Amino acid sequence: MTAAKGFTAAGIAAGIKENGNPDLALVVNTGPRRAAAGVFTSNRVKAAPVLWSEQVLKSGQVSAVVLNSGGANACTGPKGFQDTHATAEKVAEVLGRGAIEVAVCSTGLIGVLLPMDKLLPGVETAAAQLSEHGGEKAAIAIKTTDTVHKTSVVTKDGWTVGGMAKGAGMLAPGLATMLVVLTTDAALDNDVLDKALRAATRTTFDRVDSDGCMSTNDTVLLLASGSAEVTPEYDEFAEAVRQVCDDLGQQLIRDAEGASKDIRVEVINAATEDDAVEVGRSIARNNLLKCAIHGEDPNWGRVLSAIGTTKAAFEPDQLNVAINGVWVCKNGGVGEDRDKVDMRYREVHIVADLAAGSETATIWTNDLTADYVHENSAYSS
Amino acid sequence: MTAAKGFTAAGIAAGIKENGNPDLALVVNTGPRRAAAGVFTSNRVKAAPVLWSEQVLKSGQVSAVVLNSGGANACTGPKGFQDTHATAEKVAEVLGRGAIEVAVCSTGLIGVLLPMDKLLPGVETAAAQLSEHGGEKAAIAIKTTDTVHKTSVVTKDGWTVGGMAKGAGMLAPGLATMLVVLTTDAALDNDVLDKALRAATRTTFDRVDSDGCMSTNDTVLLLASGSAEVTPEYDEFAEAVRQVCDDLGQQLIRDAEGASKDIRVEVINAATEDDAVEVGRSIARNNLLKCAIHGEDPNWGRVLSAIGTTKAAFEPDQLNVAINGVWVCKNGGVGEDRDKVDMRYREVHIVADLAAGSETATIWTNDLTADYVHENSAYSS
Structure with a gap:
């Protein structure tokens, strides 16, 4: 500074x-x-x-x-x-x-x-x-x-x-x-x-x-x-x-509390930037997904259920999701073999393709861990 | 049935x-x-x-x-x-x-x-x-x-x-x-x-x-x-x-996954029922508060920070919060002694008084625990 x-x-x-x-x-x-x-x-x-x-x-x-x-x-x-x-x-x-x-x-x-x-x-x-x-x-x-x-x-x-x-x-x-x-x-x-x-x-x-x-x-x-x-x-x-x-x-x-993974949620092909941000944030805040990532589980169903709670423009049967480069969800259903996803490293990259336009946004989040719970259960005491 | x-x-x-x-x-x-x-x-x-x-x-x-x-x-x-x-x-x-x-x-x-x-x-x-x-x-x-x-x-x-x-x-x-x-x-x-x-x-x-x-x-x-x-x-x-x-x-x-507390979030004196529901849900979804409750910590500051993210009608310096019957926050600031709050039991009752009307809503949630993380880190594997 x-x-x-x-x-x-x-x-x-x-x-x-x-x-x-x-x-x-x-x-x-x-x-x-x-x-x-x-x-x-x-x-x-x-x-x-x-x-x-x-x-x-x-x-x-x-x-x-x-x-x-x-x-x-x-x-x-x-x-x-x-x-x-x-x-x-x-x-x-x-x-x-x-x-x-x-x-x-x-x-x-x-x-x-x-x-x-x-x-x-x-x-x-x-x-x-x-x-x-x-x-x-x-x-x-x-x-x-x-x-x-x-x-x-x-x-x-x-x-x-x-x-x-x-x-x-x-x-x-x-x-x-x-x-x-x-x-x-x-x-x-x-x-x-x-x-x-x-x-x-x-x-x-x-x-x-x-x-x-x-x-x-x-x-x-x-x-x-x-x-x-x-x-x-x-x-x-x-x-x-x-x-x-x-x-x-x-x-x-x-350096986020208790985190073991840094998750880059990249939303692509959104109709508007606001849509991309809304979807990215919904994915980034899904506790179940954050737990799955912690467990190195490429649980794309939780990505889709998070997208489904938004008002963004998309058709459920056109959604695609990649986790660390593997398109595990194609057209709203099962895509490439999820066993191909390598999640050993700290950074995890999720791409959500809304197939509704050309706008993009990236939201960063972390996984949800027992350490986060421990640290925040005792913070004020 | x-x-x-x-x-x-x-x-x-x-x-x-x-x-x-x-x-x-x-x-x-x-x-x-x-x-x-x-x-x-x-x-x-x-x-x-x-x-x-x-x-x-x-x-x-x-x-x-x-x-x-x-x-x-x-x-x-x-x-x-x-x-x-x-x-x-x-x-x-x-x-x-x-x-x-x-x-x-x-x-x-x-x-x-x-x-x-x-x-x-x-x-x-x-x-x-x-x-x-x-x-x-x-x-x-x-x-x-x-x-x-x-x-x-x-x-x-x-x-x-x-x-x-x-x-x-x-x-x-x-x-x-x-x-x-x-x-x-x-x-x-x-x-x-x-x-x-x-x-x-x-x-x-x-x-x-x-x-x-x-x-x-x-x-x-x-x-x-x-x-x-x-x-x-x-x-x-x-x-x-x-x-x-x-x-x-x-x-x-x-019976919620991994939960050790059942949290009744009661919003009172809201201007509208929608306001009461919005505030109740914001409190119920605050991971930091859910961790604090898990740690039996009556951390009312996290309740206020959750209320502050909503669009509901309220004035920050008129908010009151009770946890298990103790008004730990009065007029947006420190209220009764937080050490008086007994949090040993499974049910926790949070009252958020918006002082903005007469509508009410109750949202039920659970605490956030290491067990929740463990259970949901391994679900699909």
Whole structure:
């Protein structure tokens, strides 16, 4: 994230997490410009930091982002919102910026107030450690059940897009449970950032659907410092943002809670892109199919029963399904020998051919495992 | 099921299941009337027996129902439909009835043709064993992963409604994966049966949502023999049908694959019944919540995040949630002490108060367990 010029970052252990792990990150734009864009959860139950940051982003200007793990500050009422506000004020005071330019992100358990007596001193500690090499420490500090931290960088002619992400469970569209901060040193206005960010998230993070559960805290921010003194063409910039989002989305899927398989659900020959997404999501959310994939069982009947629950255009007797390259279902019935399907590897590729048009979409999901159940049976205790 | 006069039934092992368990059931209406109604899966990928039985029910007359476990005959193409047709023809021939009055139901793995060389002789064997006491044997023969067979009877003044059901996985609305045959000896026309059956399934089977997966084979049939020579009032009859459906639906939930908890999700104070159902279903399908309940963790934040994904009328800061009688969430935030929630028992009761009106709906679901994963990872292998 600090690979883009004009950004400093830090990650520290403020004591928000009881186990003493890093839990507070700070990202500061030190460049000549402070343009920014943001995309937030479409969950109607929004955490306090989401409500705050949505207001911050209305100005199109972000000076700093403060992120904490160890508590989502969601469903915490007026006190929770006051805590978010106080956090932004503290960052503003320490950095000498305006609070309304400080975005706040939180992740962790819903329904618990943050320990402000630890968080606010932590902001001072983090500010004292801000560094042009602090991106990795920041990425580590926002982990919850993530087993690895996630960063990504794309460097072009004289400018860079970097980013960090966290997220391992409650991964579903609109967005997945994730906090993502992207940075660029390109000199771009907030409306360009907004357009590029929305285009990128629509086909990347919004199509990561690990467990069908939508979070209250999802936030993806894109900050531009202008420090590279270069203004790239829109298409080139948008593609770089998309690549970083795609890479981070893939890292989220590969680290999803309890998963043993990464499943690429590719819907082809749909009448519309919306149809393709609807069908892909229905397949990706079918618990029975996800169990079958876990058992390395190419159970295409469960793919068809998932397709059948959608409103997409198709005829049941024209559906085709391939699993790892073997067309196990042809024309809605038995196709090639299912014993030919090799499912030993972590990535599983399902192709659903709707034979109804020429549109395509890919949804990423994971298998459903006993480990997922175990991890999520004990999360808040 | 044979508690209602004018019906005989049988259940035998025809050899469709490789393990030799009972797999073929026959139910015959021997009364003066043959009125019938049916409700079928809303999955657009429908099994051959569903396509056939939908045609049969158009006449409003059913003489007999033949049901097999050991194979769903879904996604089996024209040959699968020919097999269903041949099965109905065989029953008609043996009983001396018309094939168009023979409904066919199948359950088991999708995408596999039925062994007709075993099924057709099995029809003859079953017909030879038809008995007024054969209801239980029929209920046993339609089991798949069910651990127990399911029957229910309501007896009123001179007339009776009975029924049997199977279903343990792929339980979701429209309908749950189930085969259900209801019988009555009341003298009623098929339009009355249809009205009563649709009203009953709408608030019973359609609100059983064990794992969010909709089957290709769901069928609920109601057959009336007229043998009691009594025509009850509609309301009383409809209530009896609802009671039998409700009881069988509860039996399905209690026997759901791998489940350790039965979860009653009651949505209250909704603006509309549709809102209440949408919210109830969203809660019932939230894998993270289902894992938490499995872990006896009253994780109300996951209830709120599920409510937040719906389009129902509500304000986030007016939501209240009770788990087993303790209002753990009040006004969208922390409520009573979650440690007061006693979750030791199998039944868990979640109340979601939308504070937006006066409508109510109850959805039944189960927890998500490692046993569910294990059972469904190995089903077709």
